[in-house]
Amino acid sequence: MIPYLLCFILFLVGLYGVITRRNLVKIAISLSIMEFSIFLFFALIGFVEGGVAPIVDPADPVKTYVDPLPQAMVLTAIVIGLATTAMIMSVIIRIYRKYGTFDIREIKNLRG
Amino acid sequence: MKGMTLIVKKTTQLIAGLIFLYGIYVIIHGHLTPGGGFAGGVLIAGSFILLILANGSDFMKLTKEETGSTIYENLAILVAIFLAVSGMLFGAKIFFLNWLPKGTPGELVSAGMLPLYNIFIGIEVAASILSIFLALVIFKEEMSE
């Protein structure tokens, strides 16, 4: 039960960062932390009691393996998270050039 | 940006080659040990980025590097798509089929098409992460002029 609770606490930390921080870069990093918490949760789901890592050893074939499907899903999701973070970082750099500041309270050109 | 001190430059010249070799090892053994295309590609990109950071970006001519890495990225992914579609031309005519002979598990040359996919995805990931890094560095150069 404790590992699942820790994943939830990590998600809350990320959510707190997205909502209350003023610096754009901190918002982007908090979004990234939120995504990492769900990767940990995925890896915890596939646990089987008494299982070993899902790599087939030709000398000792019959064993109980941990579920490998959530691990494959997490690999794909990590790459997607990397692409999202890279995209948002390049937008932040362009915003700094146009507006001159990283503070989100100054960036309110669009209203209504 | 300026380069770093002499100690850093000499150390990275020694280490960058080892990191590159380790990345190739992770890619090629993707069907035997954890890793595969993504992780190995990031390692290879890491070795290039280390060299650029240590030597400074005014020393290396970076815009030519960027066109080069973009072309490698697109070519690698086109070859990967062609490999996937080649399942529809040979074998049992299904998309993404593993139609090469599979060999014995545990050997380096086995598991059909998987090592080929790993190699080309590894090249693609390395080239694209290098392109991202170069785009940000070149933009910073233009911004501070």
Add this chain to the structure above:
Amino acid sequence: MNPLLPLFVVIPLAGAFLIMILGSFIRHLNKYLASLVLLFLVTVSFYFLFTTGSKVSVYKVGGWEAVNNIPIGIYMVLDGFTVIVLCIINLIGFLSVFYSISYISRYTAENNFYSLFCLMIAGMNGVVLSGDMFNIFVFVEISAISSYALVAFGVEKNELEATFKYQVLGGLASFLILTGIAFLYWKAKTLNIADIRNVFSSGYDRKYYLLVQILLLSGFGLKAAIMPFHAWLPDAHSSAPSPISAMLSGVLIKAVGIYVIIRLFFNMFAISEGMAILITTLGTLSMVVGVFLAIGQWDIKRLLAYHSISQMGYVVLSVGIGMILISRGIRTEIAALAIAGGIFHLINHAAFKGLLFLNAGAIEYAIGTRNLQEMGGLSKSMPVTSATSFVASMSISGIPPFNGFFSKLIIIVAAILARFYLLALLAVIVSIITLASFMKFQRYAFFNKTDAGNKIKIREVPFPMLFSMIILSIVCLLLSILAFPGIRDIILSPATDILMDPSKYSSIITGM
């Protein structure tokens, strides 16, 4: 195992990367290659539209057959509902690419534009064709990341701020979707949509099921801009370049938002009455609040973006009425009518909202401003734009004989037959307010007398833009024939059949 199914994803993907390589060597190749790719996709999707009927095609990627009737591979599924959305995506995509041949020549880096556009089309095709949950997530992410880059294409202050807000909320939506998939996998131990239905049909924990439904509804509702989650839509859709606005508002919020909600809630989850009432309430809220927020807008594209929220509310409302009737188990022919009305309104909205955004882009191309108070009298100098904009405005307000009238009529009749009189009354009132809003648009943009026309010489826009607008207005007129019984049986009835029958989808797919 129709071999054309993977081509919907592979060909735009290969085209995108081919454009990046060849576009830097040969000069105008990128436009023609993108148009050619999309023209091929349009022909194949229309071929599927007329030959699919009621059969369900399944493509097992990699050749992994089912073991003991349990699917173990990745499935691509084409049925009656999928083929409708596929036609919408590819047709509006082709017309937007053709429009942008002359519109995007004002920006630099055209290679990147066409390449990202083809990637977005590949992602959306993948979403509607996939038969298991995680594939839906991956393709939603592909099309979403391409759309973040396309919204910020001309890097001005407004566009960058709009795309930052869009990205943070889109990232939150992806997180919620991934959490929903995690909880679903934990109990069901499988990812195939049909198989999840079979696993849950033998008994489930009610509170857990409700948690998964709320998570997936919130995640995909954020992508579809339903009412409490609509905050990113006006900024993103008004600051993007016009062909991208037409694609975002006309196709993206449908293919990755509303389509997935309809597919999951009808074919994967067993419908409970509480969720049905919740969905209907969200639809009504979007419909009403969207149109009231749109009244006071003077920027053309912001006005159109708020109306997008309102019209999507119509679709969700009618689908919700169908869900309520099915969950109570009574009067299923009215539920079929309501769902058919919702899907018909989805198709119509793609056509006329795409046309309206292309018109707004043409006005901006000719004059250079988007503020309604600074323009006027354009009907003399831009006759084709004025005529097509008149057709689109009459369609969205529900004036016969255009297509909006028939779909809104079916929705209101279904609401009255199911005895939801308040919802029918609200739908009629919102339609009247939409008419008022668009008459304001027409009057200020085209028919007012002005003195600003003397400063800049206003000419009609170039041929590719005219071609797309004329074709879309003809489509708007032709779509009204979908209401007639003969044609409705070919196109709309297979879609409602596959959605309404509780176990037909899952039994067909696990039986293959």
